[in-house]
Amino acid sequence: MRLRHSRTVRLAAVAAAATLVLTACGGSSDSGDSDTLEMWTFKQSHVAGLEAAAKDFEAETGIKVEVQAYTPDDAFATKIQTSAKTGDLPDVMETHSDGEDLGFGANGVVAELTDVVSDEWLNRYPENIRESGFINDARFKESQSRTSKFYGVEKNQRFSVPFTTGTFGIVYANKKMLADAGVEKPPTTWQEFLDGLEATTAEDATNGGLSLGLKVPDTGLTWVAQPLAYSMLGKADYEALFGEDKAANWSSPNGTAVLEAYDRLTPYWKPGAQALTIDEADQAFAQGKAAWLVGGTFTLSFLKENGMNPDDVHAFGFPGDAEGAVPDPALGPLSLTSLTLSATSEQPDKAAQWMEYLSQPEVAAKFAKAATDLPATALGDGASDIVGPTLTSLLEAFEGTPETTYDPNNRAFFPPGYEQDKAAKILVDMSPLKKLSPAETGKKITGLTDNYWAAG
Structure with a gap:
């Protein structure tokens, strides 16, 4: 399973899935335990880091998180299609940024996070990726075409928060x-x-x-x-x-x-x-x-x-x-993957709490080391001591001025x-x-x- 760099390609595989939730019967996925959340990702390499974070999260809050990867990307899209039909979506999904997330938002698959994500939460991300998942003026203009995969969104809506970054x-x-x-x-x-x-x-x-x-x-x-x-x-x-x-x-x-x-x-x-x-x-x-x-x-x-x-x-x-x-x-960083909250989650407050937990610098740094990937959260000056020299060299690729x-x-x-x-x-x-x-x-x-x- 790999990230795809073309937003058009990403969205084509999930466009049908995004509309299916509108006719889904029943509620969201329910693991059978009110203190258990379910999370899906399309990146197998993220599972170990997510599971380690989930273990710490459970120790801190008593809320258990079960993480499941579906790979490759097409299998992930198919799983979402099937689950949207049956009303069996997880509480949280890791999706491609500024593509899948917005398409899912436009079609009711994921919840709007405008009133959920605080300024304190957003300020943990570098300024140039804070608007990932947010319908700013440019994305709203793009959405006006009926061929847009996120046609129907409204200005100033937010459907995801950044999770991993890169370039x-x-x-x-x-x-x-x-x-x-x-x-x-x-x-x-x-x-x-x-x-x-x-x-x-x-x-x-x-x-x-x-x-x-x-x-x-x-x-x-x-x-x-x-x-x-x-x-x-x-x-x-x-x-x-x-x-x-x-x-x-x-x-x-x-x-x-x-x-x-x-x-x-x-x-x-x-x-x-x-x-x-x-x-x-x-x-x-x-x-x-x-x-x-x-x-x-x-x-x-x-x-x-x-x-x-x-x-x-x-x-x-x-x-x-x-x-x-x-x-x-x-090289300018991009938000590559994002976290979304299922619109049919029966535990949205706990799901949002898990998403916010993953944005904390110390949690993000441990995830980065386990996943060998760069988190969206700004890690600060001590990051190299945690993530190691090779990941640090990747972070150095972002060091430049606007010019x-x-x-x-x-x-x-x-x-x-x-x-x-x-x-x-x-x-x-x-x-x-x-x-x-x-x-x-x-x-x-x-x-x-x-x-x-x-x-x-």
Whole structure:
């Protein structure tokens, strides 16, 4: 089971489930014990951390929490569909943020939390993710289309609170394979990254390359090309790539320069990368079939599940172009998963108490260590002593100013209706498939974005 980065993809699997609760008969799930709550998650890697927190919660409150994982994502969606029909939903669900949670809220699957979540509770999260699960002006505007998966929500409603955070564009490197190739330390710049790839590929042409699940093509665009463009060009010129000005968009000299830089990865892709899913790419890295991997902060827990010791990898934010406008870019965090309260829970006060308990810094830090994942709660200065060096290095990827941070949350400059996976498929044709030159790629992506601007 893995997190999916496309909100459209996430929601498609659960859209039908969201409407079923409207016709569900009976009440919510009832474990048969008024002091027992039921919680579902789609992440197996979170179960141990949740169960440890549940044990402490029971000792403190007398309320027992039973945690159940349903994986992969499609199985989780199917379980919700079935349970919505029978009125057998759990009290609390961990869902994908700003997608499933809002869809469930629009269709009555989960309760509105507007009057439940206090300012004290919200202030435990970093400011830039506090509005996750909240219908702000931008989300309300998006909801107005009848094709929106959360059509019908109202402004200022809240349907979830953040639970885990993270970002995309995290590079993982096998320490032993790098050492065998003479790479003594993880790269800090784009050029050092390319040099490292060259060294490991020279050492092992079969297994020394870069793994990425390009079968989901927008991984290449959103996890690599866009952060690289932000570093090379800076915020304003990066955003202009998606605009209507031919002198500044993907077919411009700026756009071509970015694509030429990205194309330098072509010799180093793991053979067959274009046919790998995200899971398969990560598994290949965990099995020593690639020296490098690009993923997200959440990838670390998956590598651990697949037998890799987190201490055996370097993990760091995407390295910037030393000669670029932003030579040392940071990555903006996203709320990745959220906690929702079932609209049919027979114990909503206790369920909310459990959700709030998970947001407490000391609880969140213990969960992070057990799950090898980053909690949404801000952990404070002592976090590294609890979560360990590798997770700490992931947290360091967020350290930047607004001017130096590539923020994947910001889509305001995209043309209306823009679907990044279509542009990403063009990028795959350039690299690794070598069907297009960088200049041809820029023209094709520009033609696509121009069509969106015209239609918008």
